[in-house]
Amino acid sequence: MQITQAVLEKNNGDHFKVKVIRQILWIDGIRYELREIYGIGNSEESFDDTGSGEECVICMTEPKDTAVLPCRHMCLCSECAKALRLQSNKCPICRQPIEELMEIKINNVDR
Known part of the structure; x- marks a missing residue:
């Protein structure tokens, strides 16, 4: 079973954005929290070719x-x-x- 706790945040307009607060997995009766x-x-913000x-x-x-x-x-x-x-x-x-x-x-x- 997976439980995802989230909140809805209203942007400046009429649009809502989902923000995940916590994710919990239950596998064979053991609770795991995903972090x-x-x-x-991978870094998307590469300004030059000197390093990744x-x-x-x-x-x-x-x-x-x-x-x-x-x-x-x-x-x-x-x-x-x-x-x-x-x-x-x-x-x-x-x-x-x-x-x-x-x-x-x-x-x-x-x-």
Whole structure:
């Protein structure tokens, strides 16, 4: 079962916009809340050809594949994430303490 909680927001005109507040999944009696991972999508806002925003913010060579929890910033490769966890234990984006690292493998068929 999936539950989506949303609100209707009225724009300046007569149009309404749906804003999703929370999504919850129930699978085999276990509740899961779906949450966004920041930095996992392709960046549409590319101003030049110098970078795609898909590389690790530490080494800037390897593709990012690790999200920092609880802030949910996906900004590190797995090797830099392990080293950062031992050295500073803070997210390089927001400086929030790292509680857990979540490695996410993405298959890019389009490229």
